[in-house]
Every structure is written in structure tokens, then in C-alpha cells.
Amino acid sequence: MEFRDLRKQYQALKPEIDEALLSCAASGGFIMGPTVAEIESQLAEYVGVSHCVTCANGTDALALALDVWQIGEGDAVFVPDFTFIASAEVVVAKGATPVFVEVDPRTFNIDPDALERRIAKVKAEGRLRPRVVVAVDLFGQPADYDRIIPIVESNGLLLLEDGAQGFGGAIRGRRACSFGHIATTSFFPAKPLGCYGDGGAIFTDNADWAARARSLSLHGRGNSKYEHVAIGCNSRLDTIQAAVLKVKLKAFKDHELNDVNRVANLYNELFDGVVETPYVPEGFLSSWAQYTIKFHTVEIRDRVKADLAAKSIPSMIYYPLPMHLQPVFAQQPHDEGLSRGWGRIKVGLSIPINPYLTDAEASLVVNAIKESLTNN
């Protein structure tokens, strides 16, 4: 069994994918071009925003957003304590200070009450200028934007939605990557919408920010190719990846998002009364980048993981360390509350999920976990 079955997906989409790859090769056009423009407009339309600017990966997308807003030294950027490193890494890379915020252990997403407290504290201390809230749509589920957006607005901050894992999720029909003033996503192969290598995008309704992000991604390009108005970088989505994404976005819209939710619903039923299953609030839709269950203790979780491995069932610990315990952030400001919250989220285990997982495979996983719990 595979964790995220990209080979099965390829077999399902093979004629269209092969055609996309070969026609890109035959065209001789590998950088930018109409295919990139087409996927950008399709992505923007799907998400429900005016502008999509693709780039080389989801980390660059975050960095570009911070550069568009000229975030740097002396700026506080609020980041959930539990996320993939990129959400916080880019903040430090720009010279700004990440202020880590507890996540809600039920959703694994940033806790709005803790966010409010942390913003007030940074303001009261007066050492840093609060600028940006990074909200991550972890494991495929949108963060609690009903609460986050008013907090961001009343404090005069900017909202950066890290939708690397959240593409396809929604709150009452409004899609992920449309909640932030700028939102980003990643097309890393294992994400809900993945390409065949690295890729990323930013989304915004603000035309000036989109234009600036585009310019920065093309070496700070001005009105013509060799006129440069800013220090930028080289961050483009390869044409071949755009071609793959056009095929995959169609499958994602046509059936994959539904199929992965069918698998999640089956897991929810089969796990009833066995383990703590993911909490999806009323009105929220997850795109299930991960399906993460919780055990009573880390020891039980680790034994189950080992028993699954013995049966060749892959499982993953996302993530073994929160931001405030990462060695690289040892010098960043920490708050005691972070350690308290961590105790309730570190018992998670992510199990195989993807649109192509069969009911039989899901039952196999659940039975193996039940058996492990009984034997232990």
C-alpha cells in the first residue's frame, strides 16, 4: 500500500498526462508561454480570486508574498507553532521575527484566541511592529477564518494564507486560497493538487500585489525583459508542470476531491469509537492532504506505527517537532503556552489517504490499527 498513491493516479490519467508531457517536449517551449497563463487563469477561477501568479514552489510563494509587502527587520509575523517549517522559515529569511502561536489541538490550525493574546502582547511590549498573520490550512482543512479575519482586520494586519496543504478545501463553499489578502499554495507531488516536481502559486484579488509578485519572480523585471526595478529572484513554474497541472486540476475538480472525501468518510465510520478521528467543523470541507488520528499517548501511537510498518502499511508523524522546539528557532521568542498545547497534539499519526485508495485498503488499515490496539 502507498501513502499517497501517485502511481495509481498516473495510471488513471495516463493518456492525458502522456499527451501533455509529449506535446510540451514537441513544442520546444519550456519556460512560461500560453500553458502557464492558462493554468493560472484556471486556478484563479477555481479558487475564486482575480489573480494567480505561479512560481517555482510553495516556499517561494510565501517569500514572494512577504517581499510584496516589504516585510523585514523589526516586523512581527504571527505563525502557527505546528506547521511545516517553510511557513516560519521564510519569515526569518526576510529578517522579520516569527511569533509562534498555539494551534487548536482539534483542528491542528492556529487558535484564534491565542492569536489575539499574542498580538496584544507584542503590541504591549512595543519592541516589534505587528504586520502579518500567517494562517496555515493544515492537513487540507481551512483555518478558522470566521474568527481570524476580524482579528487581523481590527489589528490592521495583513493575512497570508499558507494553503500549501489546503487547496480544494472550503468554508461554506468559499474555497481555500481565497481567504488571505495573499494566499499561497504548493504543487509538490504529494499535496492535494500536485505536479511532477516542484511548483507553487500565489493568489490575490489585489492587482498591484499580483503585478509586484510577478515582477519579483522574474528578477524584479520592469516594463521590459531587461529593465529591472527591484531585487527579485528567479521563480517560475515550468511549462511542463503547468501542462501536468491542467490535466490534474481537471481530475481534481471532476472526481478526486469527492473521492478523497469518500475515503475520509469511510475512515470516520470505521474508526468510530476506536481512535480520535479528525475534527471537521460544520460547514468546513477538507481536501485531506493528511488524515491524522490521535491516540492517548505517544507510546501507543509509536507501537501502532511499528505494527503497521510490520504489515507494510505506511504511516507518518506530521510533525515530530513544533516550531518552538526546532533547533533552528532556539533563539526566537517563545511563550510558555506553546509547550502546554504541544502535549495534546503530539499524539497524532497520519495514515494513507488519497483519492485512489480503495475501500478494501481503508478497511485493511483500520483493522490493522484495531488489532494493534487490542494486542497492546
Ligand SMILES: *Cc1c(COP(=O)(O)O)cnc(C)c1O
Ligand atoms: C509543503 C508546504 C510548504 C512548502 O511548499 P514547497 O512547494 O515544498 O516549497 C509550505 N507550507 C506548508 C504548510 C507546506 O505543507
